Every structure is written in C-alpha cells, then in structure tokens.
Amino acid sequence: MKISSTGLSLALSALLSFGVVPYLQAETQTAPQTKIDDSSRLIPLEGGSNFRDLGGYTTTDHKTVRSGILFRSGTMSSLTPADEKTLNQRNFKTVVDLRSQEELELYPNRWVSHNPSIRYINHPYSMTSMNLNSPQKAGQPVGIEAFYGHIAELYQTQMKMYFQELLNHNTPLVVNCSAGQDRTGFASALLLSALGVPRETIVQDYLLSTQYRRPAVERGNVDLEAAAKTNAFAKMMLHYNKKESKGPMPLITADGTPFINIAFAHIEQKYGSVENYLDQALAVDATEINKLKALYLQ
Template identity: 25%
Template sequence: MSRARIRLAATGVLLSALAVGTLPVGAAYAAPTATARHQQHPYPYPYPYQQQLAETIRQIPLQGAVNVRDIGGYRTLLGGQVRQGLVYRSDALSKLTDADLTTVSGLGLTKVVDFRIPMELQYDGADRLPAGLTPTSRQVSDLGLYGTLVGAIATGDPVKQEQILGGGRAEAYMRDIYRTFVTSPDSRAQFAATLREIADGAQGPLLYHCTSGKDRTGWMSYVLLRALAVPQPTAERDYLASNTFRAAYDAQVRAGLKQSGRMQNPDLLIPLQEVRQDYLDSATAQLEADYGSFYGYLTDGLGLDLKTLAKLQTKLVRS
C-alpha cells in the first residue's frame, strides 16, 4: 500500500474513532516529565527543533510578550507528530520591541488573528507587527470581564473589590466565560473560522491570540490539539502551561497595583490571571452536555465537516 493510502486510511480510522468516542486516551503516548514539559527552546531563532524533546513546549522568548508558543511537536494517538512552524499562540502583541519584531519576522507569519474585544484594544493597544502583516479581528466575548476588572481596580476601594472578586466570585466568572466558549454561536463561529483557515493548505504560518494568551487562546489551542488527536492529558498540559509562562509577569502586575495603592489585596486577581483545570472542565462538560462528545462539538457545534478535519490532519500532522 502506498504511503498516501496508508495516511488516508489512518485518518479515516482516527475520524471514525472520534465519532464514536472510542479513541483510547493513553494510546501511543508516554507522559513527559515536568522538566521536559516546561523546558524552553535555546535561542536565537531558528530553533534546532530536531534536537528538542518531542513533548517540549516551544516558547518563543520575547521582551514584549510572555506567552508566545509554537503549538507543534506534540505526539498524536496514532504515532504522528504535530508539525512545527505552522501555528503559533500568544498573548497580546501590542508591546513588542524592535528586537521582538525581528524575531516575529523570522516566524514567517502570513496571518495574525486577534480574539480581543474593542475595550481591550482601547486599553492595551493594537498589535505591533512586522511590515506587511495586519491583524484580523475575530472578537470572542469575555462576558464583560475586562470591563469589570478595569472598573474594580479603578474604584481603589478594597471593600468593593472584595464584593466584586472575592468569595469565589472571580472563579465563578471564569467558569461562566469558558461555558460561553461552547454555548455562544458567535464564539463558536470565530473559533471555527480560525480552524478552517489553519486547515487551508494555501494558508501559511498563522498566529492567534487574545490579551493574556490563556483563555480564549487556551481554548482554541486545546480544541486544535484535540482535533489533531493529541491525547487529552497532553492538550490539558499545554493549556495549563500558561501559568508557568505568565507567573512572573502577573506577580509584577499585582505588586504594582499594591504599591500604587489601587488594590489593598491584589491576590483577588489570581483567579483571573491563572488558568485552572476546573475552568477547562467547565467548557468540556458543556460541550458534552450540548453535543454529546468532542467530535459532536467539532462537527455540530463548530460546523466542521470530515473534509476539513482530514485537511487539518494532512497539513499539521507528520508520520
């Protein structure tokens, strides 16, 4: 049998298994060590990818953004590996330095998708990108979280801040946002459009991002990796790794707010700054309730047909 026919047959097996929910979570997968999961690439670009551990998270070190990563390198359940250099995830790119622009230029991006809403752009600024790149706005609602956060900090009143963010309210807000990733037709449309572009064989390297690169971007990455048959535990670790990459920056933000007197207890922000397994679980539980399975979410929720799912495999997974 030719290699092309073998690849097509393997894709068919994968899609069939997804359809009936029988794909074994642990098949063809060896969990990486904690050190391997969070090891960063040596620099400068280009990275010696072939020398990296298969399950290493490939961070792109920049001065003006802290959560920029190549989603490639992960092993799939069928023994393939997600190709590198094609899809990137990040936090906002509005504060890139000149040196950062040189680094980003080296990625060869042909498209940047921005999930932020207008208020975020107003406060954080538009993306700063290499010449010839213009971001595509693809707004995904945060249920007003950004405005609520800005308003709470602006009061400078510790009692009001506690009333808004304390007592588990911040965590509940985050779980609601994640459920909305699944229930909102507008959000589903934006994620689906991005997946279709990624699957397009004519589309060059693409980067998508939100403000912190952890929630909307985290969900997009989780869905993409699962659609490529990356094991669920691996996709979850990729999602949770935002805590590692953002920890120092987020701590500086809290320290600055306390020092300036705007927040007496900036730790109220931690549930909003972090990603957590139960946030992700809120979204996955919602998709199972609404669509029965992850495959149902891909096909019925996002409207992706089998041809598009097969194109994702062909483009992004190498044997």
C-alpha cells in the same frame, strides 16, 4: 464617548462575569498546579508573554504536530523592535486576535500594523454586550466555572474564523487574547483535539500558561487610572493589579480540576464530542478534520 459612573460599574460587572481575565477571580484556589518543563516551546521575546509553539506533540496514531507553524500567545502590544525582527524571521502569515474592542483600544497589535502583509483576523465585539444566560444573583459575577461552561458558545464565531484560517493554510499563524490562556487556551485545545492529540497532553499544554505568562508585560505602560475613566477593561485591570503581583493565578479549581476540562465537559454533554462540536458549531466536518491532519501532522 464618555461612560457614566453607573454605566462603567455595570460594564465592570459584565467584564468580570464574562471572564476576560477569569484567572483573577480564582482567589480561593489553593490546590497546587503541575509544573511541566517544556521551555523549548516558548519563543523568547523581550516584550512577549506566553508566546509559544503548539508543535511537537504526539497524536494517538503516533504522528507529530508540525513545529514552527501553529502558535499561541498573550497580548503582543509590548513587543520590541528586536522581538518583531525575531517574529518576522518566521514569516508569519496570520494573526487571529480573540480580544474585545475594549482590550484592543488599550493594547493594539503594533507588530501587525508594521507588517501589512500579515493577515489580521478579529471579530469586533464588546465584552459588555455578551450574555452568559446563567442563573445568578443580581449584580453578581457568574464566576470562572460558568465562563468556561459557556465559552464554546460565547466564542463560536471567533473559533469558526480561527479554523477557517487553518483550513485555508494561512500559516504560520498565531492565535492570541490578552493573557493567552483562556480564550486562546480554548482555541488551542480545540485544534489539538482535532489533530488527535491525547486529552492529557492537551490539558498539560493548557496549564503551561501559568508558567509562561508575564502579567507585567501584559499590562504594559498604559496609564490604567486615566484609561479607567472611559474603559471598563482598564478599570478591571486596575482593580485586580495587586492580585497577580506574585505571578499568574493557577488555572485550576480549588479541588485541582483544570478549567479547560469544564469546557470539554460542556461540549461533550451538549454535542456528544469535540468532533460533533466542530461539525455542528464551526462547520468543520470529518473531511475538513482530515485536511487539518494532512496539513499539520507529520
């Protein structure tokens, strides 16, 4: 189905507002980002971007997140046969894909299609149908900070599905979005919080995406000019391609605040704590948090 030029412009504005790749809006950021040397977490893949292990972190009660079980990643549409062989050796059971239908249309996960034994979890949604309900001038994107201030509600369904897979022990599991940093960063931050990893460590893991993302791999060989005629995500990517020509934008505000802290602040203001959010919004209560700890800590 073709989209009119007016409709495409509205869709593009919506996509910018919803922060599908919100780092592209952060043009005014100048504060330096902390460089963390943690390359041992990265899974070396020819066509991968930001595919890494969440294991190895120490919790506040001196336990350790199990390695080789919980992973996070950017889009996996450019994986090579050698990459797929490498991943298959890890016996993955589940992929939780947080991306929209617009993104999936351009960048399908072929690795999963080649492996029907892998559970593929995706909640179908269109980025253009989402609503931040945030005060703004007509036609203006709400910006990155508003996106992170609403992410807990915008992706509540997806987070609930993610935690259900974890509770059902459908692992090894990898959660992903397009860049593996915003939606995936939020999901990973929630999981590490539930497991008892200190906030400082969680933020450091979140910031690693700027080191390990590969924007050129994420764009792949898609003809964005042709796709942009009917796909608003493609039009947005085409518009912002040059902004990441020198590498990913940092995941911090101009004053150096990590974006993920905006999400944490919203949760703590609205729900009182991450634990309360997990319970009230995701139906993950104290008993189930203890189950997660039993499964994924050693």
